Amino acid sequence: MKIYCAKHGGFCFGVTRAIKTALDAAKEGKAVYSLGPLIHNRIAVEDLRKKGIITVDTIGEIKNKKVIIRSHGIHPDILKKLKKKNFEIIDATCPRVRRAQRYVEKLIKEGYYVIIVGEKDHPEVKGLLGYAGNKADIYSDQLKLKKRRVGVVPQTTLDIEHFNQVVSNLMGNVLEMKIYNTICHETILRIKEALHIAKKADLMIVVGGKNSANTTRLYQICKKYKRAYHIESVDEISPAWFADVKSIGITAGASTPNKQVQDVVKYLRKMFPK
Template sequence: MKIYRARYGGVCFGVKRAIEMSLTAAGKWKQVYSLGPLIHNRLAVEELKKKGIITTNTLNDIKNKKVIIRSHGIHPRLLHRLKKQEYEIIDATCPWVRKAQRYVEQLISEGYHVIIVGEKDHPEVKGLLGYGGPHSEIYSERMKIKHKKIGIVPQTTINYEALNQAVLHFIDRVLELKIYNTICKATILRTHEAVRIAKKADVMIIIGGKNSANTTRLFQVCNKYKPSHHIESADEIKVEWFRQAQSVGVTAGASTPKEQVDEVVTFLKKKFRRKKSIP
């Protein structure tokens, strides 16, 4: 069976950078605390813990005052609190997310009502809304807006489909619409490549944490073209997925380590070494 492995699937620049910064810090201080998982991937988080990077959801757990801000960024109020309480901060906010936060602030200062297009409970979105304050809200299809000046900032990892929909929602309802396109290159490359592969492969495997939003979206996009399966590791793969399949495409979300993709590809190669297709 032919395997198409995505080049742009897997851990993105921002997550990779956050892990490297955290490992350096853990080397220096033995233990560092990440506010929420550094990477939306259970297995990877366990590995990091062994190296001194501990995931927590509350400041009370942090014994040595060494805290990591992960790639998603945080609410400015929390950042302010950390500074005031003299935490040692490893700010691993993805530079593209930092830019998006600045654009939100700028739009507010220019008098726009800011709409964030993204997932309601995503930490990046919560941070962006924090920078927008009372003059910002998350996009929903049913929203009614009475503002004449609307600014739009998308979550860095959403698809253009979602951004386009939001823009068309407002275009005939407002006088002025200013959009900062903060969708990151990694997201675009990953999505485009996944579609390209899904068009030619018979089956798609998308690897990533079940709690990873961008992996779920990648799965949804691929599933429009071919039967697709969202897995966390190779042991979830079922032989019946490949009945009559001649080829399989493999890609991964922004928070899936290379080793997990390797593992899946190795498994598929072994399993289907001799068979051209499964009867």
């Protein structure tokens, strides 16, 4: 059995930075609260909880006023609220997400009608909407364009092929379009490599949280080419998957700890010794 494992799978720069920042802050003794999971990975979040990083859904649940802002960033109204209440704020917004927030602000100031391309329920997209003063729209096929000057900002983890399609759909309806390409190069690398592996392997395994948007997207891309499975841990692997299979590809989303990927590789190597 040939096993191809992506070199660019696992934690991205922003997630690594956010986790390190949170762990350093927790070492000071007081628990650190995260509004929403620090990363979209159930197992890793549980591990972080044991180290003093606690996930909550609302400001009211934060017991010691020490809060970390996730790599996805936050809606500016929530940030204002935290500042007003004198919270100790540890800002782990990924600099690349912060850049996208600034572009949105800039476009609004320049009078563009802003369109954000991404998942409407994703925290990064909600934050971007906030930086547009809630005046932007999220792109959808049903969006009726009445504006002539349009500014477009994609979510950092968007598939570039999808973004190209959106830009070309918008093109016919506007007079002027200003595009900031905020798609993170780590996203581009992950998708490119996953596609490359999916084309040569007989079957793909995508490792990562079922609540992780970028892992789910990698899985959807892989399954266009090959039979693919999205798993959170080795326990979900079934030997029945590998009948008539000569090669397996493994990739992982930006919020998957390397250990989870390595566990899958080790498990498969044990199942199929060289």
